[in-house]
Amino acid sequence: MKTCLVVDDSRVIRKVSRRILEELGFEVAEAADGVEAMAWCNAVMPDAILLDWRMPAMDGLEFVKKLREQPGGDKPKVVFCSVENDLEAIREALDAGADEYIMKPFDGAIIAGKLDYLGLAA
Amino acid sequence: MTQNQDRAYLAEVCLARAGLHVDPDKTYLIDSRLAPLARRECFSSIEALIDALRHGADDRLVWAAVEAMALPEGEFFRDHRVFAELVEDVVPALARARDGQPVRIWSAACGTGQEIYSLAMLLADAKGVGQVELFASDLSERSLEKAQSGRYSQFEVQRGLPARMLVRHFEKDGEWFALSPRVRQMVRWRRVNLIDDLSRMGQFDLILCRNLLNQLAPEASAKVLEQMEAALAPGGALLLGQNESASRAFMRVAPDMALYASTNTARSAA
DSSP states (O other): OOEEEEEOSOHHHHHHHHHHHHHTTOEEEEESSHHHHHHHHHHOOOSEEEEOSSOSSSOHHHHHHHHHHSTTTTSSEEEEEESOOOHHHHHHHHHTTOSEEEESSOOHHHHHHHHHHTTOOO | OOOHHHHHHHHHHHHHHHOBOOOTTOHHHHHHHHHHHHHHTTOSSHHHHHHHHHTTOOHHHHHHHHHHHHOOOOOTTSSHHHHHHIIIIIHHHHHHHHTTSOEEEEETTOTTSHHHHHHHHHHHHOSSOOOEEEEEEESOHHHHHHHHHTEEOHHHHTSSOOHHHHHHHEEEETTEEEEOHHHHTTEEEEEOOTTSOOTTSOOEEEEEEOSOGGGBOHHHHHHHHHHHHHHEEEEEEEEEOTTOOOOTTEEEOOSSSOEEEETTTOSOOO
């Protein structure tokens, strides 16, 4: 079973994302910010990470840069999931090491489409 | 809610005008497709709209109803692996066969343009595919207008469009995402009803007609295929949707996509 780590400081978003991902056949773990997410990744790298941008402790951008420097940190497919919808911001996220980008609000079809495009159909 | 006889009448109109198969039992589908049109045209209900159609509404309104029922799903890079194969293998092979002449490609039921623009974006970035001419047609003027504008909502650009393609080929315009003029200008548009006589359309090296035949009545589907065959240039290919297949006048020429060559002109197309 493929694993996906959902990183978002909103409990509601984590819950919605979890339900969508579980329906797609993923095993889901949750983290409320970048620091928590990094602890997960240091224990075991997930196949995919759904990553919010604005979070306390460590934000999404800082997280993805750090992740990509870790041993094995190039392996997870990182999909940003943020209300930021300026193209400049999206470029910045992709340049920092994200594989894909979802603008909130999203639905199940958008998440499924992005993961399928990244070769992660569970 | 619409009555049986209303939906049956609508189905008749769709069949006669566009060869479109509408199942009169699909109440929800019919209601959800016609509700926006009824609102736009200031009818008090969908029943009132169908009643007007039945009692001598002008042609524009009749077509608007048929077009609403024919609306395709607007998704960029639908079955995305197909697009990679088109740009890496199929189009270059056609270009070599054309020997310097432009490869002519036609998206035959283009809806709001996502299919032809997906191909156009890849071709704009591809090296050495040679010259291409892109054409796109649809039954609906309304869809064509939107397609030509190249403006899509945030929701629409997240349907199948990779983020890297979004930042490369689109600009933000208020709440909208606008496709670059460079890509938009690659495509020529025209309103075409595929069950009308197409003999003056010219010939094409590649015709995309995906996920349309399944929506048509059998006679209309047969007629469209016949006309597609006539519109294929020698060595040309017809691409159908992943779950569709062509008549016996065609043979499948690719293992993992519904790409067909005419058996009359079958030379190495792909």
